[in-house]
Amino acid sequence: MFGQRPAWLDWVDGKFVVVPEKAAIVKRIFEEIADHGYGLEVMARRLNREGVPTLKDRPGRVGWHNWSIVSIVTNPAAYGELTPKRRVPGGKREAVGEPIAGYYPAVISRDLFERAQAARALNRGTGGPKTNCVPNMLVGRVFCAECGSKVRIRTNKQRSNSYICDNAFRRAGCTNGSFNAVHWIEKGVMDGVLMFNLYPSTPPDDHPAAVALREELAELSQQIARGRQRMTRLIDAMADDPIPEVVARVREMGKEIEAWEARKLAAETELSQVSGRATIGEQIEAVQALREAAYCEDYDEREAARSKLSLALRQAVDSVKIDRHKVSHVVAHEGKISFQITKGVLHDMQFNIHGDVWRLLDDGRIERI
Numbered sequence: 001m002f003g004q005r006p007a008w009l010d011w012v013d014g015k016f017v018v019v020p021e022k023a024a025i026v027k028r029i030f031e032e033i034a035d036h037g038y039g040l041e042v043m044a045r046r047l048n049r050e051g052v053p054t055l056k057d058r059p060g061r062v063g064w065h066n067w068s069i070v071s072i073v074t075n076p077a078a079y080g081e082l083t084p085k086r087r088v089p090g091g092k093r094e095a096v097g098e099p100i101a102g103y104y105p106a107v108i109s110r111d112l113f114e115r116a117q118a119a120r121a122l123n124r125g126t127g128g129p130k131t132n133c134v135p136n137m138l139v140g141r142v143f144c145a146e147c148g149s150k151v152r153i154r155t156n157k158q159r160s161n162s163y164i165c166d167n168a169f170r171r172a173g174c175t176n177g178s179f180n181a182v183h184w185i186e187k188g189v190m191d192g193v194l195m196f197n198l199y200p201s202t203p204p205d206d207h208p209a210a211v212a213l214r215e216e217l218a219e220l221s222q223q224i225a226r227g228r229q230r231m232t233r234l235i236d237a238m239a240d241d242p243i244p245e246v247v248a249r250v251r252e253m254g255k256e257i258e259a260w261e262a263r264k265l266a267a268e269t270e271l272s273q274v275s276g277r278a279t280i281g282e283q284i285e286a287v288q289a290l291r292e293a294a295y296c297e298d299y300d301e302r303e304a305a306r307s308k309l310s311l312a313l314r315q316a317v318d319s320v321k322i323d324r325h326k327v328s329h330v331v332a333h334e335g336k337i338s339f340q341i342t343k344g345v346l347h348d349m350q351f352n353i354h355g356d357v358w359r360l361l362d363d364g365r366i367e368r369i
């Protein structure tokens, strides 16, 4: 054994054995970060609030910390990959050689791992949604239209939240001191997302390229599952009797599985490019399904809805810029879609379709300008 054994695995009779209750916690952490976009702090707090035991007892340390979450959510061992490491002077460990796929029993899919990394990348620099009730679903996306500064949230006496330019708030050179009601901007952004299906450049789901890619993906998934089974048998054999030929075969198989996984990922990216609608469709679905719950009375339901919605909205929207007239200028999907919001009402929606600008008419049709 030349890796540090992940805390959710035991080593019994010369092989790795999954500890189901620990694996369930690992899976939950990946899923909640991938699906809800929780930051490390919120994730740790959620587990502590429920009294979920940590994976390892550490003397003098109680409960979950940022670092215990990050050490799990960045560990490829969760989907079975070993990164061989050695100690270097100073006590640190550095990677040596190629990662070995399929070395550990996987407790999550590589897919889920990648989704969690993507959600974390979205949060980077924002610290993630910090509080449990997710006051700012558009965290990291709202800016001052005049100085480009990030905004901060102010809560007034009626306990409603507004965005204000951080520079203006600190009297640091910007004079755009307008307060912009968060709920109006949220409403306008969600109304906007619901109109994204008007963007016509995306082929429907039965586009031949999309169909072919879906078939390829299904086949790859089966191939990977079968490969992993064979791999597990080989690793079992290796644990009993680590003969060099078996070790070599395991490495070979690992590389094959890795190549299939890589192709699978590439095919998934291609698919999302071929049918950009899949992403837009998911964003629209998220708004339709969660909009009501995002404002409901029940704390937990509201929190869960707002977290998921936050992820969908931040994927849909590039930026929301607030100006001094309390008009919000929204840009979405790499500039292909733009619209404005005044007091919660959406207006001036435009679609940039292959270089041509189309605008949304009152009757819901779009017209080329």
Ligand SMILES: [Zn+2]
Binding pocket: 144, 145, 146, 147, 148, 149, 165, 166, 167, 168, 174, 175, 176
């Ligand atoms: Zn400003």
